[in-house]
Amino acid sequence: MAKEKYNLAIIGTKDQILGFKALGMTAVNANNADEAKAKLFELVAENIDLGDGETRKKYAIIFMLEEYMAPLTKDDYKKLNKEALPAVVPIPGVKGTEGFGLTRIKRMVEQAVGSDIFG
Amino acid sequence: MAKLNVNPTRMELLNLKKQIKTATRGHKLLRDKQDGLMQKFMEIIREARTLRSKVEEKLQGAFKNFMQASAMMYPEVLENALLYPSAKVSLEVETKNVMSVRIPNFELKQEGNILNYGYLQTSGELDMSLEAFQEVLPLLIQLAEIERQAERLAEETEKTRRRVNALEHMLLPNLKETVKFISMKLEEAERSTITGTLRIKASMEAEEAEAKAKAA
Numbered sequence: 001m002a003k004e005k006y007n008l009a010i011i012g013t014k015d016q017i018l019g020f021k022a023l024g025m026t027a028v029n030a031n032n033a034d035e036a037k038a039k040l041f042e043l044v045a046e047n048i049d050l051g052d053g054e055t056r057k058k059y060a061i062i063f064m065l066e067e068y069m070a071p072l073t074k075d076d077y078k079k080l081n082k083e084a085l086p087a088v089v090p091i092p093g094v095k096g097t098e099g100f101g102l103t104r105i106k107r108m109v110e111q112a113v114g115s116d117i118f119g
Numbered sequence: 120m121a122k123l124n125v126n127p128t129r130m131e132l133l134n135l136k137k138q139i140k141t142a143t144r145g146h147k148l149l150r151d152k153q154d155g156l157m158q159k160f161m162e163i164i165r166e167a168r169t170l171r172s173k174v175e176e177k178l179q180g181a182f183k184n185f186m187q188a189s190a191m192m193y194p195e196v197l198e199n200a201l202l203y204p205s206a207k208v209s210l211e212v213e214t215k216n217v218m219s220v221r222i223p224n225f226e227l228k229q230e231g232n233i234l235n236y237g238y239l240q241t242s243g244e245l246d247m248s249l250e251a252f253q254e255v256l257p258l259l260i261q262l263a264e265i266e267r268q269a270e271r272l273a274e275e276t277e278k279t280r281r282r283v284n285a286l287e288h289m290l291l292p293n294l295k296e297t298v299k300f301i302s303m304k305l306e307e308a309e310r311s312t313i314t315g316t317l318r319i320k321a322s323m324e325a326e327e328a329e330a331k332a333k334a335a
Contacts, residue, residue, distance in 0.1 A: 112164075
């Protein structure tokens with residue numbers, strides 16, 4: 001299979017995503033968690049037509065501000081986790097991290113092992 | 120443990136024994152898979168934890184720079200400057216197969232210059248902050264890759280764990296109990312036939328003896 005080019009996207013408030021936009025990412029503006037969630041699923045669902053009825057995901061990674069990522073429910077995660085792509089990654093905003101990224105990793109450990117072994 | 124609802128026949132017994140064999144084999148295989156997954160998961164999750172802390176720290180620095188830069192410029196100017204970026208990022212994605220979980224590997228491709236604006240109205244801080252962002256980007260990609268891998272592995276590990284437990288604590292004991300039940304039933308039936316025949320034989324012999332006595 002030939003290597004395909006995938007895009008990157010970021011969801012967040014305007015002032016925080018501008019820097020990433022300059023790097024060439026698709027920047028999507030969202031002002032609150034609900035809006036961010038809606039936009040996220042829109043981006044996840046975006047496909048590129050390869051012809052012959054084949055499609056692939058347009059975005060490989062979607063970055064999202066952690067304050068918008070935190071309210072996502074378990075069901076949302078399940079939906080996001082169905083396919084290998086895209087990867088949705090929380091990033092801390094201007095205010096700095098509130099530890100959501102590490103909490104998320106902790107949750108993964110709990111899911112896999114059954115209890116948090118790192119404490 | 121509840122026994123299964125089956126007829127206590129020899130046929131069923133054979134079927135169940137076959138099922139136990141398959142289930143035991145499946146259980147062993149799944150447990151091996153679980154061990155493999157767990158090992159890989161631990162490896163990845165350790166990396167993810169350190170990498171995340173590192174990325175968050177660096178990113179915060181970049182954000183701080185950017186905030187300072189944007190504070191020194193008119194918002195309109197800033198927005199105009201960054202409106203049409205000539206830089207392009209894209210990813211090449213390869214999927215790897217680890218224990219039948221497909222996990223992605225990302226490779227970053229960058230094109231163009233990020234400093235794509237007039238220097239007149241923009242500040243030097245903006246250049247610096249964008250460079251800082253660009254420095255963080257490869258790390259961010261790496262983080263995305265590793266966290267995604269961890270996520271997928273976590274899910275698969277959980278699934279496998281459930282399956283192993285279901286086999287170990289539900290299916291296998293049930294099957295074993297049912298096999299025991301059927302073989303006991305069959306033995307019971309066997310004994311019952313034997314005693315039955317013995318009794319018939321005894322009564323027949325008694326009748327014969329009686330007939331002989333009468334004839335004599």
